[in-house]
Amino acid sequence: MKKCLLTLGIFASSFAIGQTFSDNFDSYTAGSYLCPQSAGAWTTWSNAPGGTEDVLVSNAEALSGANSLYFVSTVSGGGPADLVHNFGVLNTGQISLEFNIKVQTGKAAYFNLQRNVTIGDVWAMDCNFADNGDLIILNQSGLYFTSTYTQNQWFNFRMEINFNTNVWEVFIDDVSVGSFANPENQIASIDIFPVDQNTPFSSGFFIDDFQYTVTPYTLPSVNGAANLVSYSQGNLVGTAVTPNVTIRNLGVEAITSATITVDYNGTTISNDFTGFNLASLATTTLSMPSTLSLVAGSNTMTATISNVNGTVDGDAGDDQTSIVINAITPALGKMVVGEEGTGTWCQWCPRGAVFMDMMELKYPGHWAGIAVHNADPMTVTEYDAALTVSGYPSALVDRGTEMDPSEMEVAFLDHVVLAPSAFITNGANWDAASRVLDVSVSANFQTAANNNFKLAIVLTEDDVTGTGSTYNQSNAYAGGASGVMGGYELLSNPVPASQMVYDHVARAIAPSFSGTNIAFPATINTGETHTINASFILPSTWDETQMHIVGMLVNAAGLIDNAGKATLTEAIANGFVSGTSIATGIADQNQVDANLTVYPNPANEFTSIKVQLKNEQNVTLKLIDVNGRTVASRNYGQMNGASEIQLNTSNFEAGLYLIQLTLDNTIVSRRLIVE
Numbered sequence: 001m002k003k004c005l006l007t008l009g010i011f012a013s014s015f016a017i018g019q020t021f022s023d024n025f026d027s028y029t030a031g032s033y034l035c036p037q038s039a040g041a042w043t044t045w046s047n048a049p050g051g052t053e054d055v056l057v058s059n060a061e062a063l064s065g066a067n068s069l070y071f072v073s074t075v076s077g078g079g080p081a082d083l084v085h086n087f088g089v090l091n092t093g094q095i096s097l098e099f100n101i102k103v104q105t106g107k108a109a110y111f112n113l114q115r116n117v118t119i120g121d122v123w124a125m126d127c128n129f130a131d132n133g134d135l136i137i138l139n140q141s142g143l144y145f146t147s148t149y150t151q152n153q154w155f156n157f158r159m160e161i162n163f164n165t166n167v168w169e170v171f172i173d174d175v176s177v178g179s180f181a182n183p184e185n186q187i188a189s190i191d192i193f194p195v196d197q198n199t200p201f202s203s204g205f206f207i208d209d210f211q212y213t214v215t216p217y218t219l220p221s222v223n224g225a226a227n228l229v230s231y232s233q234g235n236l237v238g239t240a241v242t243p244n245v246t247i248r249n250l251g252v253e254a255i256t257s258a259t260i261t262v263d264y265n266g267t268t269i270s271n272d273f274t275g276f277n278l279a280s281l282a283t284t285t286l287s288m289p290s291t292l293s294l295v296a297g298s299n300t301m302t303a304t305i306s307n308v309n310g311t312v313d314g315d316a317g318d319d320q321t322s323i324v325i326n327a328i329t330p331a332l333g334k335m336v337v338g339e340e341g342t343g344t345w346c347q348w349c350p351r352g353a354v355f356m357d358m359m360e361l362k363y364p365g366h367w368a369g370i371a372v373h374n375a376d377p378m379t380v381t382e383y384d385a386a387l388t389v390s391g392y393p394s395a396l397v398d399r400g401t402e403m404d405p406s407e408m409e410v411a412f413l414d415h416v417v418l419a420p421s422a423f424i425t426n427g428a429n430w431d432a433a434s435r436v437l438d439v440s441v442s443a444n445f446q447t448a449a450n451n452n453f454k455l456a457i458v459l460t461e462d463d464v465t466g467t468g469s470t471y472n473q474s475n476a477y478a479g480g481a482s483g484v485m486g487g488y489e490l491l492s493n494p495v496p497a498s499q500m501v502y503d504h505v506a507r508a509i510a511p512s513f514s515g516t517n518i519a520f521p522a523t524i525n526t527g528e529t530h531t532i533n534a535s536f537i538l539p540s541t542w543d544e545t546q547m548h549i550v551g552m553l554v555n556a557a558g559l560i561d562n563a564g565k566a567t568l569t570e571a572i573a574n575g576f577v578s579g580t581s582i583a584t585g586i587a588d589q590n591q592v593d594a595n596l597t598v599y600p601n602p603a604n605e606f607t608s609i610k611v612q613l614k615n616e617q618n619v620t621l622k623l624i625d626v627n628g629r630t631v632a633s634r635n636y637g638q639m640n641g642a643s644e645i646q647l648n649t650s651n652f653e654a655g656l657y658l659i660q661l662t663l664d665n666t667i668v669s670r671r672l673i674v675e
Contacts, residue, residue, distance in 0.1 A: 022211035026065035028057040034069065034083070045082035045119060045191060045481060053082040055192075061206060063100045063154045068208040071109070071194035076347065077476050078110070078195025078203060085210075089117060091163050091186035091281065092250060093217035098158035098171075099210040103129050105152040108196035109205035112483050114189045123484035124184040125168070129205070131196055135177070136406065137170065139484055143406060144180040147172070154208075161187070164217060164250060164318045166227035181228040181321060183246065185283070195482055197348055198404065199391035219280065220314025223251035224258050226321040227283065229303035234362035235413070237329040240291040243269070245303040245321075248283045251314060259307040264292045264325075265299045272307070294327040301325055330366055330416045333423040333446075335563040337552060338369045338408050339396045340504075341389040344376040347476035347493070352393030352405040354486035356504055359408055366416050368550045368565040370460055371504040377470050378505050383458075386513030398560040421447050424564030426549040428571035434656055435538045436671060440577040441551030441564070442531040449524040452556035454515030455532045457508075457582075462546040464502040471497035507542060510534045511582040515554045519580040531579025535671075537624070537658055544568050598659060602673035609645040609659060609670075616640040620662040623647070623672070625655065649674050 021041075028037045034057050035042045035049030044053035058070040071081050087095070103109045109129035115122035128136040135147040149155060149172060158171040163186070169179035194203035228246035233239050243262045249255045255278040261270040269290050278284055292301070302322040305313075313319070340356055342349040356369045372387045373379045387396070394402050397411035422443040429438040441457055465471070477485040478493035491499065511534075519530045538544055549571050551564045566574065597610045609621070619639045623632040631652065636645065647659075649672075657672045 019214040019216075020211070022209070024064050024209045025057055025062075025067040025069060028067060030057050030059035030067055032057060041085065043084050043086070045084055045193075047084075052080040055081045055083050058206070061102075063102070063208045065208075068206045069192075070206050071192060071203065073194035073196070073203040074201060076201040078193055078201075078482060081192075081194055082481060083192045084114075084119065084189050086117075086189045087187060087212070087214070089186065089188050090161075090214060092219070093164065094160070094162045094215040095187070095212055096158065096160050096215075097190070097212040098156060100154055100156050100208045101129070102154045102206040103149070103151050104204040107131055107151075107202045107204040108194075108198070109203060110195050110483075111190055111192045113187045114191060115184050115186050117188045119189060119191070120480040120489075122184060123480065123489070124187050125182060126483040128197070131198055131202065135172075137178075137180070138406065139182070139184060143409065144168075144182075145170075145178040146407075146410075147177040154206075164225055164315075166225075166246075166248075166321060181230075181323065183228060183230075185227055185248070191481075193481060197351070197482075217250070219250060219252050221252050222255075222309055222311060223249070223313045223315045223318070224255050224305045224308035225250045225315075225318035226260075226303050226305045227318075228285075229262065229301055229321055229323055232361065234366075235294065235325060235327050236363065236366065236416070237294055237296045237327045239294045239327070241294060242291050243288045243301065243303065244285050245288065245305075246283060246285045247278070247305050249278045249280050250318060251308075252280055253309070254279050255308055257307070257309055258305050260286055260288065261304045261306065262288055262292070262301065263304075264301040265295050267292055294325060296327055296329050298324055298326045328413055328417055331419040333562070334416055334418065334420050335366055335368055335424070335565060336363075336412050336415045337398055337550065337560045337563045338367065338412070339387060339399070340369070340371050340405055341374060341384075341387055341392050341394045342371050343374040343392055344378075344471060344473050344494075344500075346374075346392040347474040349393045350473065350475055350477055350485055350488040350495075352395065353503070354488070355395075355405040355408055357486070359412065360504070362409075363412065363416075367412065368548075368563050369504040370458055370506050370550060371502065372506045377466055377468075378464060378502065380506050380509060383506050383509045383513060399554075399558060419446070420553070420562030421445060421449055421453065421555070422553055422562060424551045424553055424562050425574055425577075426551045426564050426566040426571045427574040427576045428549060428566075428568055429576040430544065430568055430572060432544075434671065435540065435544075436656075437536045437538055437544070437568070438576055439534045439536065439549055439571070440531050440579055441534075441549075442529050442577050442579070443519075443551075443553055444529045445524050445526060448526050449520075451517040451520035451522055451524070453520060453524075453561070454517045454554045455519060455530075455582075456512065456515035456552045456554060457510045457532070457534050458506060458550040458552065459508040459536060460548045460550060461505050461507050461542055462503040462548075463543065464505045464546075465497070465500065467497055469497070471500060473500050507547070508536055510536070514558065515552065516582050518582060531577045533576075533579045533581045535581075535658070537656060537671075598670045598672055601671075602675045603647075603649045604675050605648070605650045607647050607649055607672060609647060609661065610643070611661070611663075612642050613640055613663065617663045619643070619645075621645060621647070622660040622662075623652075624658040624660055625653075631657070 033054040062068040108131040113124040115124040196203045231241035257274040422445040427440040472494035475493040477488040480489040619636040
C-alpha cells in the first residue's frame, strides 16, 4: 500500500504541518514494473518509467505483506535498474527516512541522496552496503563514518536529518551507528541503484516498507544557524588547523554581520565578520583568521554564531555546531607508504586518484603515496608484477592488508603511531646535462636490528600527462549514477587524455619490490647508519621538478617499517651520502679489487669494459638507453681475475647509456656516451 498524507503534529511554534509518505509495495502486481503502477510516486534516473531503469515488483520475499523490490546487477558499472523517489527540495526542518533492507550474502547494495531537483547535479550523500558487511557513508567531501550490517538478514535502516542544525544521524534497527554534519545540507530525491564497486561486481538486495516524515520549519525574522565546523588539515597532534564555519541564514532578513566563536580544548578564538550579504536560506563558509593546535585524545570543537545583525536571533536552537576530533600523536620520524594499484583502463580507478590526493593534502610529511600503474603507458613492469592485488583500484598501506583506497586514512592512522626501527633520509646529486640522478637512502637505526631488513628506492612523478587513447581514463562515475567522486562525475567516460593529469606515478623501483640488505651487516647497533646508492637516467619526458624520491625500509615479513620522501631539491639539500650501490648503482667495491673502467668513453665504434674480480663469478652485461630500455644484453658465464669485455657500439644511436654489469648477485654500473 502506498500513501501520502498530511498530519498535524505538535511542534515548537516555528514548525508547521508535517508530510508523511509510505509504500510497502503490496498493492502492486508482482512481476510488473513499479513506476507505471505507482501513480507518479516513483520514477527512474532518466525519468523513463517502465523501461530498463525501472525495477520489477517482487514476491520472492518480503518483510511485511507479500511484495518488495529486488535490485540486482552483475556488471562492474552497476544497473540497469535506477529507481528514484522525489521529495521536493528539503533544506529546512527535519526528515525521518527509513526502509527495511536485506542484502544477499557476498553482494552489495547502494543508494544516494541527490541534492538538487536536477538529478545528477550534486550528490548530497552516498551510502554503500559493501559486499563484506561494511556500511560506508560518504560524499565528495570525504568519508563520514563506517559501520557494519548483517548480510542475508532483514534490518531497518533509518536516517534522521535536521537541516537546521545540520545533524545527520544513522540508525540500524533503532540503534544509532553514527552522525555527521554534511556540507551538502539539502536533499531533493533518493536514488536506489544496484552496484558493487569491488570484484566480482555483484549487487543483490531487497527493499521493503519505504517511508518518511517531513517536519517543515517556519523562518523567523532574523536567524543565523551554525551548520558546520571543519578544517582541511589532518588529525595529527600538533597540526595547526584553520577552522572553517559554515553558517546559514534561516531567517527572512538578509544577514550582513555576525560573530563567530570557536572553542577547542579550553582555547577560544572569536571574530566579528562583516561586509557580506547572506540572503534568506543561503549558506556561506567563514574562515577563522587564526588557527588552533590539535591535542591528543578525543576533544570537541564547537562553533557558535551570535550577534547576528547586531541583535539576538530568533532561534537559539541552531546557534551551535560541533565535531569530535580524535587527534593522534605520530611516532617520531614515521612516514607511511600507500601503494595504489591503478590503470587508465580501470573505470573505478578515479576513486583511487581522489583518495590518494586527499591523503597527500591532509598528511604531508607523514604520507608517501605511490600510484602503481597496470597495463597502461605509465606501467613499471617489475613494480606492477610484484604488487599483488585482487582487483583495481586496490591499496596497500605499508604493505599490509589489501583495501579499497577509500579506507587508506583509517589504516594510515593505525600505522603512523608505530615507532619505526630506523629514520630514513634521502640524498641526491643531479646532473641536468646528462640527466643522471644519483640517489642515496640512509637508514639511521633507532633500535638494534639485523640484516633481515631491506632498503628499496622508488621514484614518483606528479603532473604526468600524455596523448593518445591509452592515456584516456576510464570513468565509471561519468553521469553520476555511481555517485560523486571528486569531480569525475562531471567528466565523460572515458576522460580524454587532454583533460587528465596523473599524480604520484611510480616511475622506477630499485633494486626490486622487496629491496636489498646488501648495505646491512649481520648485526646492527642502535645509532648506526647504513646507506645504499643508486643511479638513474631520467628520460627527457620526465619532469624532474615534479619528482619525489621515496626510500623504504622493509622488514623480514615484507611490511614497510618506515620511509622517507623528498623532492629532488630537498634530497640535493640533504646531500648525497656515499654507500653501498644497488641495482642501477655506482660501482660496488665488495666484489671487485680495482675500479671498473670503461674506455674509450665517449665511444664511437667500440668500448672496452675492464674489471678485476676477486673470485669466480657469473657475469651478465646489459646496455640501457635513456628510456630505460635494454638495447643489448649478454651472459658471459663464469669469469675470474682480470677480465675485459668488448662492446660494439657502432650500431647504437648517439646518446647517453648505462652499462649494467651483474656479478653474481651484485650489480655495478657505469655511464657510457656513444657519439
